[in-house]
Amino acid sequence: MEKGKRKRWILATLIIANAMIFLDALILPVALPTIQRMLGSSTVQLQWMVNSYLLALGLFVAVGGKLGDHFGHRKVFILGMLIFGLFSAFCGLSVTSTELIVNRFFQGVGSALMIPTSLALLCESFPENYRVKALGIVGSVCAIFIALAPLIGGFITEYFSWHYIFFINVPVAAYGLLLTFTHLSKSRRSGEKLDLLGFVTFVIALFCLTVAIMQGRVWGWDSLPILFLFSLSALAFLAYWFSFKRAKRPFLDFTLFKKAPFFCAAVIIFAASFAKIITFFWVIFFQDVRGMTPFHSGALTTIATLPIVFLTPYAGRLATKYGPKVPIVIGQSIMAGALVWLAFWMPVGKLVLTALGLLAFGFGLILVMNAANSSGLSELPKDGKRKANSLLSTLRHMGAVFGLAILGSIFVNLSENLEAMAFKESYGFSISIINFVAAFVVILSLATTLILFKPKPQKKKELFSLEP
Incomplete structure (x- = not known):
């Protein structure tokens, strides 16, 4: 051929x-x-x-x-x-x-x-x-x-x-x-051995922690299964740490966190992923409370995802010209502001104002994720880039996991404790609170960016990530 x-x-x-x-x-x-x-x-x-x-x-x-x-x-x-x-x-x-x-x-x-x-x-x-x-x-x-x-x-x-x-x-x-x-074509094999003990302890630790947070309200926070899961998670994290110290090629290289640019990029990506998962609650709110059809609620939510198509090239140019810190700070500020805006306007059903908030949120998210990913990898050698990319990818997904677990737990607790309120009022109040919580997490990451983040200028070709 x-x-x-x-x-x-x-x-x-x-x-x-x-x-x-x-x-x-x-x-x-x-x-x-x-x-x-x-x-x-x-x-x-x-x-x-x-x-x-x-x-x-x-x-x-x-x-x-x-x-x-x-x-x-x-x-x-x-x-x-x-x-x-x-x-x-x-x-x-x-x-x-x-x-x-x-x-x-x-x-x-x-x-x-x-x-x-x-x-x-x-x-x-x-x-x-x-x-x-x-x-x-x-x-x-x-x-x-x-x-x-x-x-x-x-x-x-x-x-x-x-x-x-x-x-x-x-x-x-x-x-x-x-x-x-x-x-x-068939690909080459390096024969590199997997740190099996590190992998197993890492999986047990995060799996148990996620289940405990997700099921805490259902089973009871002081119930034996939840206490057991939290304890097992802590022990598994401890076992992973000892495994990490002894492994020649650890499953995930946590020594990368000693590098300030990578540490800051990791915090930024984790926080942005934590906040991004709030779209889960928005979609359900649009249908169950506002009475939208699946198609109409999907169309409204698309307003928050459309900026990825149009803004990504401009976000890269902005980071190239002014350095990654500028688009990250702008993006985090916009995200936090949009979440606070939505906390006020989404529950009262102001469609145009809600759409503006969704658009701003998507705009800010792209600015943050594009520049943070590239800056976290930029100052590392080739082998270090592979390890760092693997760790950032894990943090990106786990940020969403813990975001849904924690925001979901808050949401369920609030909804069930507001029985005296009408369904729409209790759901609206709950959606406002978790919007504020997500905004608070983004503000904390913004503080980290302003205080600790001091990246070097990026080359244009580094400003791309296959993952959103």
Whole structure:
């Protein structure tokens, strides 16, 4: 096959994989009120339907890259796409909330295996002078799917069925596998060993901590299972620390936090991801309280995701010209201001004012994530960049996991303790409070940026991240 044509097919394969991953992370929330009515799900179960996927990403995205190094990125990429496609079908066939939650977790595992290996395959398939362009193309197409995900989810839910949100992945994954087998060459293997003890203790620690926070209200904060989970999480974190000290190549290299630019970038990304997950509550509010259809609520939420399509190139130029600190500070200020704005105007149903707040929030988020990711990697050597990217990717997903767990816990506690108020009033008050909490987290990260963040100027080619 002609070399140029083969490169285009490789690019198409990687676009399909990444588009599926990012679309699936954002498409579900619009369908949750419908799923709740169909399956009789509780509010906590709805949160788990989103968080099980994000938790799997946070736990396994780092190990996906290391497995790719050991067994070959193509093999692990194929495994990830198989798992993703298979459990997408299982998600669509789910008849109980528990089934859907479990299947979403394994769907997330498939995504976690594809994210780092797809990036590695792109780097292997394209020479360095074409690599940035190829990354840009993949990122641009994925940005369109990210922006339109709420609208697509609303359209499918309203005019077809929520099941098709998952079924649509099956033929796409099958086509992606066909392209992978026919156009992607076998990749090199480094034979690098996985820090198995570090991986296991890390997974146990974060899994137990997430379950404890999510289920605290349901099981009781002072109940034996919750206390056991918190204790086991603490012990697992301690075990990971001792494992980390002894490992030659630790699962995640926490010594990177000693570097101030990386530490600040990590705090910024974690806080932004924490705040970003509040869109989960917005979509449900629009439908359950304001009476919007899935399609209309998806269209409204799309206002917050559209800036990723139009603003990303300008955010990169701003960081190139003035340094990453300027767009990060501007972005964090806009995000915090938008969340406070929405805390006042969203509950009272002012649609135009709500839309302005959503647009501002999306605008600020892109400024922050674009510059923070690149600045966290810029001052590290090549090997250090790989380790740092793996850790930042984990923090990005775990920020969303803990955001949903903590904001969800606050939301459920408030909603259940305001029984004397009417449903719309109690829900509106709760949505205001968690908007304020998210704003407070962003303000804390803004303080970190202003006080500690002193990055060096960035090169233009460093200002790109495949992940949103």
